[in-house]
């Protein structure tokens with residue numbers, strides 16, 4: 280397994296950017312705190328990434344969002360805030376406990392009516408969403424070994440123009456040495472190669488540093 284180490288300077292700069300530019304709301308901070316209090320891992324996106332998700336949802340004009348990996352609802356909250364009042368997020372979460380914490384956080388933030396949490400393995404949930412109206416925006420942030428499967432489902436449940444964001448695509452550089460984390464890195468590499476080669480997708484990837492260590496995200500657009 281990889282230990283995601285954040286250098287102090289990266290954390291200080293992220294805190295500065297969060298305070299000066301991002302301006303998270305108390306509900307965002309409460310979601311992070313509630314996860315810690317419930318003994319859940321602190322693996323939500325950083326606040327600047329959460330706001331990026333909100334802005335991408337807004338800029339893409341999305342009305343229907345699919346998320347894979349809910350945790351305490353931190354990223355769901357940011358994306359729900361970017362949707363119109365009749366917009367919807369379907370978010371897939373394996374653990375009932377995480378879904379319950381997320382439900383409380385999303386309701387408290389006043390966006391619960393936009394969020395449909397589906398509990399279970401995402402690969403069981405995703406086929407049940409076929410045949411519905413297409414998703415405009417997809418955020419993939421769950422078990423990394425299934426990233427390529429989730430990417431395939433994102434394309435199948437999307438439409439030309441659907442935006443797909445995949446988190447954690449650098450994994451402390453382990454994408455160049457997948458043997459450092461045989462659980463996660465090979466799945467990330469497989470998904471990145473699919474992003475670059477699948478004729479249904481046009482994609483780029485960005486590496487980042489911050490409180491979550493050395494990592495990054497990929498963005499694809501369905502052709």
Ligand SMILES: C[S@@+](CC[C@H](N)C(=O)[O-])C[C@H]1O[C@@H](n2cnc3c(N)ncnc32)[C@H](O)[C@@H]1O
Nearest residue numbers: 323324348350353354372373400401420421422
């Ligand atoms: C990195 S966390 C999600 C963080 C969240 N997107 C955020 O930024 O606030 C990953 C979540 O995916 C869930 N998960 C792991 N494997 C899953 C699976 N097979 N299906 C659905 N959810 C899964 C975990 O329980 C965990 O809550």
